[in-house]
Amino acid sequence: MTPAPTLYRGHEGMWMWLVHRATGVAIFFFLLIHVTDTALVRVSPEAYNEVIDSYKTPIYGLIEAGLVAAIILHAFNGLRIIAVDNSTWALRHQRKLAWAVWVIFVVLMAGFLPRHLMHVFGGA
Amino acid sequence: MTAPELSTPRERIRSGRMRRNAERWSWLFMRFSGALLLVLIFTHLFVNLMTGDGVQQIDFAFVAGKWASPLWKVWDLLMLVLAMIHGGNGMRLLINDYAHRPRVRTFLLWLLGIAVVVVIVLGSLVIFTFDPCPLDASGDLLSGVPDFCKDVR
Ligand code: HEM
16 A cells, blocks of 8 residues: 655655754764764874875765765755744745755865865875 | 545654653754755865865874864864764654564664764864864874974974
8 A cells, every 4th residue: 555645745845854864973973083083183193194194085075075965955944944833935046955864965075176176186 | 636645643652751742852852953064064075075076085184174163163063062962862663653662662773862862962062172282292293284283393
């Protein structure tokens, strides 16, 4: 039996909910690692620099780009959630707001990615 | 268009404890901390990844330079505490949604609680006890310290 259609299932709200969950979990696990690697400044400058140097390699450079992408999506979709919960105007325009999140995402990534990739792949 | 239909929601999980307004506070906290985190994190990412040489500039001396200013210490501390509580509370919602067996849920919630406390304590200790100019056993500056250490000594 296929589930009955609802206002929610399969529409923007559902996909944005999934994006919000997935990015939230990814950022959380990254944060556990990130606090631990930063803690190496209390071990010695060499220990910290050695680990951070591996973050400057192409593989990690791409992972960092993915994390920045996840944070941008989670942050602006978070603002959309807050708006939709608090204003009937936003609720009425929630579909447009979901697309606005993606527009902001593309604009910010366009500003960030080229510069970041130059830092990572530009050699230095 | 046919009228949308909502099927019967799942039975509410009862904790059996008296925390009448706990979920309301959780809901409010997620929104206030989220808005604040947006400002804290985007500034953090911009300063560390966009200014200067981006990731390439990050090393011990870079961190020491930032934490020479109390502003960045407070900034990073606030970001650490808010992000861990916000993220930890978010993970709690996921555990409540997906871990149906009571013992598994209890175990995961404890694991999460311990992880959140350990990371907040570790991160705070690092910020509060940071030494920008550490010495080796014979009393010389270790290599990799920022240039200002030579002037201070
Ligand atoms: C950058 C600024 C951020 C904003 C504006 C933001 C906003 C939000 C909001 C409003 C919610 C509640 C959603 C709801 O109740 O339906 C939420 C949930 C969540 N957030 Fe954030 N957040 C931010 C950063 C973070 C960070 C840094 C982490 C990880 C450490 C994180 C992890 C989570 C998780 C795991 C959830 C639960 C998702 C769910 O229940 O589906 N968030 N966020």
